[in-house]
Amino acid sequence: MLNCMAAGMAARGRIIAAAFISCALILPLLASAFEPSESGLRFPFPDFINSPSNNIEQGIQTNDPPKEEEPENQMSYKSPLKDKKPKIEQLREQNGVEDQPEAEPAENEDHGDESEAKPVEGNGEPEPVENAKGGLIEGFYEKDCPQAEQIVNEVLMKNLQKDATLAPAIVRLFSHDCLVKGCDASILLDETPSGEDVEKKAGPNGPFVRGFEVIDEAKERLEAECPGVVSCADIIAFANRDSLVNTGLPTYKVAAGRRDGLSSLAENVKNNLPVPDTPLQEMIDMFKRKGLTLEDLVVLVGAHSIGTAHCGVVKSRLFDKRKSMEMDQNYVEQMRFMCTRDDNMLPFDGVTQNKMDSQIYNEFLAKRALLESDHVLAKDPHGNDIMKKMAGDQAAWFAKFIGAIVKMGGIEVLTGNQGEIRRQCRAVN
Template sequence: MAKFNLFLIVFLLSFSFSPLCLCHKNYGGYLFPQFYDRSCPRLQDIVKSVIAKAVAREARMAASLLRLHFHDCFVKGCDASILLDSTGSFVSEKRSNPNRNSARGFEVIDEIKAAVEKECPHTVSCADIMALAARDSTVISGGPSWVVPLGRRDSLGASLSGSNNNIPAPNNTFQTILTKFKLQGLDIVDLVALSGSHTIGNARCVSFRQRLYNQTGNSQPDYTLDQSYASKLRAGCPKSGGDQNLFFLDFISPTAFDNSYFRNLLSYKGLLSSDQILVTKNPISLGLVKKYAASNEDFFEQFAKSMVKMGNISPLTGFRGEIRKHCRYINKA
């Protein structure tokens, strides 16, 4: 009995002095920030260095890498399925409507993966690299930082249908977009905060043309779009052609991660319909837009929380999935 009591005391003391762990449980596995501390201690420095060089070459790349993580997590979870090229057994998600001629940054992920493989072979997943790249892209653009839980593994396949159906589209209704978020375990606060990522980056003419012209191709006022702003957009986005012409999502500070995106919405200068409906279609989202427009600090704080939450969507952990050697292909048996 005395031995049992001694064992119990030691057991309880071991928990009392254990450090607090920022862990997220998913399907029998855990994500935690220290996952690679021993197996690849220079991982985060390597990712940060490559991101810095890539964004220095092209400021737009920060938004592209952030978007890549978002489009990955909404399809089968955060498993790097978006990075896979087509094979005989599946069609790449790169061919889906939300990604075709739009998703980019794959070569930067390749560059990071090559550097990480040289440092610590067959150790770090492409999914974790994407999560770190999204964080570092935000920070280098002037946005908030957050601690990234790690330990994801890579998928063995892709889902073209999931990519076509699960990713919110620029012309979706507010309720459709909110439903797509809720299906991933995200709420209306996450929806508004994560939409704030549109404070950097670009959108194609084809993504918002319907706001400028009616079905017959004539100008038709959209009263949720400031008409002087609409006139400037029409100059570069004609009623036909120019589908790939690019426009800043936030014309005030297009490469700076800040809350001007929300101020634009309150002035009816949101580029995409999916942006402007945060103000016009729901009183709760309108209240959140006003809150973030008034406080950069509040926006940053919630954005960081929502990014951690999004990055925890159904990760593969434990023995599920694999650690790809090359992010574009599954490992050969």
């Protein structure tokens, strides 16, 4: 009996010993399968299982609070930065500023006539800046008539859809206004108190300058939107810019604040506006008096990349034996063939007639200039050098053209209390 009891006790002892040995071996393995956390131990399920949404789907719940920080290479249910936007975007949204496509820059390092727009803190919008030459300001109508430029653009685009030739006509209207008495819209007046002939009746203008109805329509809309605020001179400047851009020039900002002139005299046109047979030095002197250089002159005649001339204006040169001999003979014959009537229209640029590009300088250099004034510029050594540079680098010409047209837009402008804001563009108030 005792032997049996002893045998049983020995057997139980061996079982207990075996159990202790098993525990000793298994517990460390189990312990190594847990990770420490701030609240105790957590079983390291893969992250896609730890995700709250997947825990619900698979009936698994965890009691651990979410970690404040997780390594970047771990998947998480919601990234702390996922719904956040950069601070600048938040500020723009708070201020109601919408992102706009940025136009290609067209800077002219030499003209120095238009200061760079500086950002205003907090809203990302450009601050109106003063034009160094004319006392004009970018964003001049921002408070009193913020839709001014948009309205001018809408009127112009509507009319260009009907008649694309209005683009060069508006460009001509702008330059013929600015070169006479400055950019004061005097070219728009039908009459002045003196009763003398006005600028639009002068020989270089007359039937060759048009686009008045477009300006009238824009003025009428602006008077309905913000009466007595936007000048006719600024309307021409905005329409000129949009006409150039519509034909291929990069966009640019137009400083405004021009006031309208009170008089217009045809006699003022004579010594201020070149005509096709104006001698070279006279042209240079005319532009110099307006603060424009020879380079400005050469750059600006590149606007003849678009538009046409009446046959009657150039016919004498085409049929003059001596003058026509200086031209490309195939070109002469072609123009003569097209010039059967004085009112026929001949393109300045027979290659890309409706596009602002530097191709026009290749025509000038190849003796295919329709106007004698462009031809004499191409013959002049300095003018020729400038044309060669412009012909070979269209981007440089674009930049210089914008600089020169901005400079032209600041010629002898009336600002502040000078002149007036006309109620309608064809008559003084």
